[in-house]
Amino acid sequence: MKITYYGHSCLLVEAGGKRLLFDPFVTGNPLVGAIDVNSIRCDYILVTHVHSDHIGDLETVMQHNPNAVIIGIWEVHAHYSAKGYATHPMNKGGWWSFDFGRVKMVNAVHSSSFPDGSYGGEPVGFVVETADGVFYHAGDTALTRDMELIPMTCPPLDLAILPIGSNFTMNYQDAVLASDFIRCNQIVGCHYDSFGYIKIDHKAAKAAFAEKGKDLILMEPGEKKEF
Ligand code: NI
Ligand code: MN
Secondary structure, three states: EEEEOOOOEEEEEEEEOOOEEEOOOOOOOOOOOOHHHHHHHOOEEEEOOOOOOHOOOOHHHHHHHOOOOOOOHHHHHHHHHHHOOOEEOOOOOOOEEEEEEEEEEEEEOOEEOOOOEEOOOOOOOEEEEEEEEEEOOOOOOOHHHHHHHHHHHHOOOOOEEEEOOOOOOOOOOHHHHHHHHOOOEEEEOOOOOOOOOHOHHHHHHHHHHHHHOOOOEEEOOOOOOOO
16 A cells, blocks of 8 residues: 655555545645645545544545545534535444445544534544555544554554654554554554644654564655555
């Protein structure tokens, strides 16, 4: 599978023959430089929760990808389907088979409301199983023992995308424990550096994972990587 990192928690994963975009937020991230959100092409948008730093560019992306389907918790589906977008509702614990593979919606410990303050359902993470590999996008979350359920209920993970910036989510030290809970040694960091509250020391973060024989990958916005 191929990952393009658009900064913060926004990544495009090309897997199972489809383009899966997570948490479209590019405009307003000072680190993304010249990335043009209008040029992003995707078949699905997976929404972990509806804070503005996760859906800020969702409708812009949908304008350029009118056939894309939004995958989110029930309230996210209700909000966007009422606006005329194609959606697929899920809720925590459930699996669904799509044309790119299977998705399980899993717990995240955080909050979720739309930018106008209206209820956004609960925050979630996704486990995605495709012919090209299995990965977990944790969304915004604290460290939680619920993560231990993932290896008990899902195929082995090849890769996990974990928040590491602290303040709003777990820090990288907790993310090392999370990687133990989910039994995954290849971690892509997200939700760090984008604004002042979540600046991290890259060297120290990588060292904390390396100490446990794990690899923390910190991608530059715009960077593509094959896994
Ligand atoms: Ni959030
Ligand atoms: Mn966030």
